[in-house]
Amino acid sequence: MAMNNSISLLFGSLLSACVALAGGALAQPANPPAGNYDRVQSDAVLDEASLPEDVRVAIRTASLLARGVRDERSLRPVTFERGVMASLAKPKTTLPGFVADRFGLSAILEPAGGKQGRKLVGTLRFVEEAGRAALEGFTIDYAFTTDAMTVRRVSLYTVMPENPRWMLYFVPKSRASMADWQKLQTWGEAMEAMRALAVAPEQARKEDCWIVLFALDRLPPGGQSQATLDGRAMTVVSKDFAGWPVLFGEAGPRGTGTSVLGVRYGPRPPTPGASAEREFRF
Known part of the structure; x- marks a missing residue:
């Protein structure tokens, strides 16, 4: 039976992406009919x-490719057209220091044309x-036999999280300049600087x-960042x-009331599913 319908699966653990792919024969199960997957409910745990x-094996291959692996020898017995x-x-x-901990499948399909x-x-x-x-x-589109898998097409892209996470810091301008920020080379280096220089919001509001x-979440390329402070645009x-932006804005002394910081990342004008907004109160 052709598996031409899209199915929705919850995230499942990706243990196989964290270990080496063993050599030898790949199992050759019959292509399961769509009904085998239709029975997976939206609240089911994907085993x-x-x-x-x-x-x-295909998910693991996609995981390695997403981590930047491009040496086909390290992906055997999987081969590529x-x-x-x-x-x-x-x-x-x-992604040094990262581990793959979850995966999700939105579709398992049979290729068109009887392949x-x-x-x-x-x-x-x-x-x-x-x-x-x-x-x-x-x-990832692939063919497989009892002892091999051949990838015919593959595409990779960063997905915009539904609610991207941001971490907020305040640094007195007396402690750092824009020239200091421009010297930062990595996200980790920037975070170390922040932990050494940042102060509490109550102190920052005085100067x-x-x-x-x-x-904290990798964001798709091509987006633009916008911010507002107490309803006014903030440059x-x-x-x-490498996909994790750090935003630097300037603020003067403020009163004792609550301040509201808004941040939006995405294309202009905003596109549903491609833009995300966050608000901070301090």
Whole structure:
């Protein structure tokens, strides 16, 4: 039966993405009919072990590609049709220190035209101890036999989280200048500087200060950052660290009332599903 309907699965653990792919034969399950997956309910827990082995291997392959692996020898026994690797953009980062902890599948399909194999559409989440996360989308189309898998097409892209997380810091301007911020080379270096220089909001409100926002979730490229402070536009300078932007804005002394900081990231004008907003009160 052709599996031409999209199915929705919850996130499941991705243990296989954290270990080496064993050599030898791949299992060759029959292509399951759509009904096998239709029975997965929206509130069900996705059991990775219940997925066909070729699906698990394909997810793991997508995970390694999302981490920037481009050496086909390290992906064996999976192979790639000519031009597939060349179609992938050079990675900005290999996500050092990150582990793949969750995956989600939005579709398991059979390719059009009667080709043998499957096409998967899903997302992978990578996390690190510092609190950062990356939600990476993938589409992978492949054929497989009892002892091999060949990837025919693959695409990777960063997914906008539904509610991106930001970490807010206040630094007196007497402690740092824009020139100091421009010297920062990595997200981790910027975070170390913040922990050494930041003060409590109550102290920052008494003097000129930097308002610094760290993105904890990786954001899609091409977006623009906008910020408002107490309803007024605030000019921000953004430094992008491989998809995790850090925003620097300036604020003068303020009264004792509550201040409201709004931040929006995304294209202009805002696009549903591609923009996200956050508000802070301090």
